[in-house]
Amino acid sequence: xxxxxxxxxxxxxxxxxxxxxxxxxxxxxxxxxxxxxxxxxxxxxxxxxxxxxxxxxxxxxxxxxxxxxxxxxxxxxxxxxxxxxxxxxxxxxxxxxxxxxxxxxxxxxxxxxxxxxxxxxxxxxxxxxxxxxxxxxxxxxxxxxxxxxxxxxxxxxxxxxxxxxxxxxxxxxxxxxxxxxxxxxxxxxxxxxxxxxxxxxxxxxxxxxxxxxxxxxxxxxxxxxxxxxxxxxxxxxxxxxxxxxxxxxxxxxxxxxxxxxxxxxxxxxxxxxxxxxxxxxxxxxxxxxxxxxxxxxxxxxxxxxxxxxxxxxxxxxxxxxxxxxxxxxxxxxxxxxxxxxxxxxxxxxxxxxxxxxxxxx
Amino acid sequence: xxxxxxxxxxxxxxxxxxxxxxxxxxxxxxxxxxxxxxxxxxxxxxxxxxxxxxxxxxxxxxxxxxxxxxxxxxxxxxxxxxxxxxxxx
Numbered sequence: 001x002x003x004x005x006x007x008x009x010x011x012x013x014x015x016x017x018x019x020x021x022x023x024x025x026x027x028x029x030x031x032x033x034x035x036x037x038x039x040x041x042x043x044x045x046x047x048x049x050x051x052x053x054x055x056x057x058x059x060x061x062x063x064x065x066x067x068x069x070x071x072x073x074x075x076x077x078x079x080x081x082x083x084x085x086x087x088x089x090x091x092x093x094x095x096x097x098x099x100x101x102x103x104x105x106x107x108x109x110x111x112x113x114x115x116x117x118x119x120x121x122x123x124x125x126x127x128x129x130x131x132x133x134x135x136x137x138x139x140x141x142x143x144x145x146x147x148x149x150x151x152x153x154x155x156x157x158x159x160x161x162x163x164x165x166x167x168x169x170x171x172x173x174x175x176x177x178x179x180x181x182x183x184x185x186x187x188x189x190x191x192x193x194x195x196x197x198x199x200x201x202x203x204x205x206x207x208x209x210x211x212x213x214x215x216x217x218x219x220x221x222x223x224x225x226x227x228x229x230x231x232x233x234x235x236x237x238x239x240x241x242x243x244x245x246x247x248x249x250x251x252x253x254x255x256x257x258x259x260x261x262x263x264x265x266x267x268x269x270x271x272x273x274x275x276x277x278x279x280x281x282x283x284x285x286x287x288x289x290x291x292x293x294x295x296x297x298x299x300x301x302x303x304x305x306x307x308x309x310x311x312x313x314x315x316x317x318x319x320x321x322x323x324x325x326x327x328x329x330x331x332x333x334x335x336x337x338x339x340x341x342x343x344x345x346x347x348x349x350x351x352x353x354x355x356x357x358x359x360x361x
Numbered sequence: 362x363x364x365x366x367x368x369x370x371x372x373x374x375x376x377x378x379x380x381x382x383x384x385x386x387x388x389x390x391x392x393x394x395x396x397x398x399x400x401x402x403x404x405x406x407x408x409x410x411x412x413x414x415x416x417x418x419x420x421x422x423x424x425x426x427x428x429x430x431x432x433x434x435x436x437x438x439x440x441x442x443x444x445x446x447x448x449x450x
Contacts, residue, residue, distance in 0.1 A: 003381050003382070005393045006393075049381075050381070051379070051380075051381030051382060053377065053379060053386065053388055053393055054388060054391075054393065079377060081375055081377070081388035081389075081390075083390050083391075105373075105375060105388075105390075106373055106390045108390070142372075144371075144372045144373030144390070146390060172371075172372065172373055173373070173390065218443055
């Protein structure tokens with residue numbers, strides 16, 4: 001069995017933003033009993049023993065955890081590379097300096113668009129100017145900065161402006177991530193899915209920017225899997241390289257897997273080592289033995305691992321089916337119909353976005 | 362890209378030793394690059410002050426037959442992956 005390289009810590013699902021594309025679970029009330037500082041430090045120790053080298057502090061908004069610097073210091077003390085994934089709301093100078101002293105290695109700040117009004121509208125709260133200021137602070141304190149923008153039907157036409165913004169703030173990396181339809185985002189799929197023409201135009205801009213910025217900035221582009229022939233190699237295979245711990249201590253192969261009907265495994269009840277090696281949730285789709293046709297005999301089974309179990313479950317009700325994104329899947333029509341709808345008719349007929357109601361607590 | 366002025370690890374990259382897998386690694390925001398011993402020995406010397414010639418000379422005290430071309434090739438590949446940057450770049 002492989003040992004995991006990365007741990008994604010979803011420290012809280014509380015968040016000051018209300019993005020319609022949020023992939024966190026819909027049932028947030030199940031996650032309010034958050035792990036304590038001591039519990040997170042115990043998780044970190046277990047993760048280090050398992051071989052985890054990278055620690056991603058995410059959420060929700062991780063800055064809402066008052067003990068964030070303590071958790072960072074714990075990971076840093078274990079030699080892990082620490083990565084804060086944040087909206088930057090709440091990243092004051094004092095907080096930033098505290099995190100710098102705790103050993104935080106890298107900061108990823110989200111922004112919702114390059115245009116302040118549009119960004120604020122998508123985020124559901126005035127936030128653009130604070131985000132830009134926080135990006136400046138990140139650079140001033142000497143951190144490497146990744147700017148993350150989730151792309152969808154309402155902002156993908158502005159990708160050139162988004163790249164310019166990332167360049168202007170001096171980002172080391174920019175991550176242009178097409179929306180993935182999990183959690184709350186699933187409710188908004190039809191309002192978020194871009195058209196083929198939108199995607200093609202954006203990809204021309206991204207390719208040109210990659211060439212132009214080659215020496216200065218990494219341009220990462222997460223493809224929209226609804227438009228690809230083969231599924232994404234989700235998580236590099238189920239419970240292979242990464243694990244996720246949710247705010248209340250559930251351990252999952254990925255954050256979306258909370259939606260699957262699998263038995264829970266909590267760090268409050270079991271060691272991380274037991275969960276990684278022995279728990280039903282981690283072993284459900286490990287390797288290739290679980291695969292149905294057409295994956296079972298496909299020569300890409302070790303390339304894309306059958307795609308995403310959560311997407312298969314969401315679209316077909318059965319997590320063990322081939323990801324319907326794959327053109328070889330017997331369920332591919334489910335994806336093709338959504339794509340057809342996204343390419344029919346005018347933008348004026350788009351369904352409204354339903355913002356995610358969050359309690360920042 | 363000119364590496365003559367002293368390569369160094371990019372700001373977002375950290376050289377570490379992975380105890381579980383018993384290998385040196387480069388840690389990046391979303392990636393782990395597993396290194397061999399020679400690669401790690403080269404990168405440990407990439408402090409932005411030493412020139413490539415100096416790195417090669419120092420490696421020569423530790424390893425037999427260090428080729429400057431090999432070291433340059435190795436570093437250029439890591440520059441292309443943005444793991445390493447030249448000091449003046």
